[in-house]
Amino acid sequence: xxxxxxxxxxxxxxxxxxxxxxxxxxxxxxxxxxxxxxxxxxxxxxxxxxxxxxxxxxxxxxxxxxxxxxxxxxxxxxxxxxxxxxxxxxxxxxxxxxxxxxxxxxxxxxxxxxxxxxxxxxxxxxxxxxxxxxxxxxxxxxxxxxxxxxxxxxxxxxxxxxxxxxxxxxxxxxxxxxxxxxxxxxxxxxxxxxxxxxxxxxxxxxxxxxxxxxxxxxxxxxxxxxxxxxxxxxxxxxxxxxxxxxxxxxxx
Numbered sequence: 001x002x003x004x005x006x007x008x009x010x011x012x013x014x015x016x017x018x019x020x021x022x023x024x025x026x027x028x029x030x031x032x033x034x035x036x037x038x039x040x041x042x043x044x045x046x047x048x049x050x051x052x053x054x055x056x057x058x059x060x061x062x063x064x065x066x067x068x069x070x071x072x073x074x075x076x077x078x079x080x081x082x083x084x085x086x087x088x089x090x091x092x093x094x095x096x097x098x099x100x101x102x103x104x105x106x107x108x109x110x111x112x113x114x115x116x117x118x119x120x121x122x123x124x125x126x127x128x129x130x131x132x133x134x135x136x137x138x139x140x141x142x143x144x145x146x147x148x149x150x151x152x153x154x155x156x157x158x159x160x161x162x163x164x165x166x167x168x169x170x171x172x173x174x175x176x177x178x179x180x181x182x183x184x185x186x187x188x189x190x191x192x193x194x195x196x197x198x199x200x201x202x203x204x205x206x207x208x209x210x211x212x213x214x215x216x217x218x219x220x221x222x223x224x225x226x227x228x229x230x231x232x233x234x235x236x237x238x239x240x241x242x243x244x245x246x247x248x249x250x251x252x
Contacts, residue, residue, distance in 0.1 A: 003111055004045045005037045005093040006083050008076035011052035015139075015234050020055050020097050022232070024241045027062075029232060030055060032100035032245075034064045040104040042111045043093070049083035074199070077209050081195030084188055091115075092191050096182030100241055102229040109223050110185045121190040122213060123221040124151075126178040127228075128170050135176045139233040141208060143180040143222060151220040154180055154208050181227060184210070194218070 009020040009030050016022070020030040030048060037046045048059045051071040059066035067086070073079045076094065084092045091114060093107065110123045126143050129135050135142070138156040145151055153159065158177060167174040186194070194213060203211040213220055230240045 002089060003043050003091045003093065004047065004084075004087050004089040005043050005095050005107070006080050006087075007033050007037060007046070007048045007095050007097050008079045009033075009048050009050040009052075009055050009097040010076070010079070011050070011055060016232070019232065020050070021058060022235075022238060024100055024232075024238060025245045028058055029100050029241075030059060030097060031062050031064070033095060033097055034059065034062070036100065036102050036104075037093075037095050037107070040107040040111075042108050044089070045087075047083060047087070048097075049079050051079070075209050077191075077195055081192055084191055087188075089188050092186050092188050094182075094184040094186065096231075098232045098237075099182055099229060100232060101244055102181070102183070103225075103227055106181065106183065106225045106227050109225055110183065110221075113221055113223055114185050114187065117221075120221045121187050121218055122194075122210075123185045123223065124210070125181045125183055125223045125225045125227070127181060127225060128173075128175040129177040129179050130173050130175065132176060134179065140231075141180040141182075142177050144178070145222045149222055151210070151214060151222050153214070154206070154210055156206055156208070180222075181225070181229075182231065190218075 013019045021028045024032055048066040049069050056066040056068055067083050069079050069082045080094050106125055110125055114120050114123050134140050135158045141154055142159050143151055143154045144159055200212050200215045230244050232241050
């Protein structure tokens with residue numbers, strides 16, 4: 001087995017308790033994430049890692065695979081690492097449980113980048129931000145990268161600060177920043193080592209685990225992807241997810 005996707009799904013979310021089981025359309029969100037993760041052909045297996053038996057039963061009920069992990073994990077990475085210890089794979093993909101819909105090409109693009117360059121231990125993706133409301137939203141994680149496509153910093157704040165008037169453009173639209181997608185690809189041996197590192201001050205300040213890697217000098221490859229999916233961080237975001245689902249069914 002080469003590439004395994006693990007979906008950390010914690011029931012007791014601070015902003016949205018029970019989020020994995022929230023219904024979008026006619027399915028719980030965890031099922032939408034699982035089905036989206038099952039589409040890329042580069043994956044050998046998809047597993048949900050959770051601390052709640054209700055989520056395990058839901059996943060098994062729709063024919064998916066789930067593992068019950070400790071309820072004492074401080075982060076999704078710790079939960080991911082526990083599940084990964086029992087799996088033989090070269091690469092482990094962390095797909096956040098708040099991404100119910102995403103394109104299979106997004107996963108494939110990140111995986112292929114790590115497969116081509118064995119010096120890269122960790123990879124993720126970003127998409128342009130065009131709306132100021134999204135740029136200012138602390139639930140939307142922003143990322144800035146260097147010229148070689150490696151992350152310089154991640155933040156919940158609007159980065160970079162928009163002082164000048166020059167803007168990068170994409171398809172004629174001004175880019176205000178870049179939104180980080182909650183998808184990571186790790187080399188398995190690095191993931192297990194990374195999970196053993198203690199949290200750092202920047203990580204705790206921003207509430208972003210990937211900053212632990214940057215502080216320890218680990219390069220994170222950031223791929224540009226064409227992705228218009230939604231992230232469900234709050235109950236209000238469910239309306240956006242419903243609209244996205246309806247738009248997809250209507251072919252718009």
